[in-house]
Amino acid sequence: MKAQTRLIPSLLAATALSVAAMPAHAEAATDAAVQAQLQDYKATMQAFGKTLKGELQAAMKEGGPMAAVQVCNERAPEIAADLSEESGYTLRRTSLKPRATEPTDWERAVMQEFEARKANGTPVGEIAWHEVTKVDGEKQLRFMKAIATEGVCLTCHGQDVDPKLKAEIDRLYPDDQATGFAEGDIRGAVSISAALKD
Ligand code: HEC
DSSP, X not given: OHHHHHHHXXXXXXXXXXXXXXXXXXXXXXXXXXXXXXXXXXXXXHHHHHHHHHHHHHHHHHHHHHHHHHIIIIIHHHHHHHHHHHHSSEEEEEOSSOSSXXXXXXXXXXXXXXXXXXXTTOOGGGOEEEEEEEETTEEEEEEEEEEEOOGGGHHHHSSSOXXXXXXXXXXXOTTOOOOOOOTTSEEEEEEEEEEOOO
């Protein structure tokens, strides 16, 4: 089994790098594997959103935004790390105007394209992207989905964040760029990547 797993990348390399040059059956197999893994990515992403939103809303209700900021500060990266460990995928959130997580070059390019799609009238909720790419000789499936700014987000990401709260955010994130958003803007994106299991 192990030997077989190790064989797969070299087989793929020997076949072809581009999908266009692959035999039809190999292309179909890859496409099915991509679709299956994307479904799994989406489930992981939804689990992340549900857990974080639940904790954020509970903290807001109990202790207001000053308490909720601690949830985002500590729990958002923890939940992402836990889900990444459980699933074997790398899950993170990033933004063109980040608070905590600077995008990589490819994540930045994808999010710039998301802004162009939004400007062309695509609803933010429908904006997503994926690609299969080779990273260090391994086929990887990368996925990103835009995150819309909702009313509740404006407390900490809006145009007039309460000065006391903004001071706390600046203490935690001296390079914060993640304010000035309006409802409906793209706040950032979820990014998930892992080796393609095919
Ligand atoms: C109580 C304050 C607060 C609220 C409300 C809040 N956030 Fe954040 N947000 C933060 C903090 C703090 C971070 C940095 C934590 C991290 O992700 O490591 C953050 C980070 C993020 C990031 C990660 C990218 C980056 O900038 O580093 C995204 C995306 C994001 N928030 C989206 C949202 C959305 C969408 C909402 C509304 C549904 C929301 N936030 C509501 C405080 C808040």
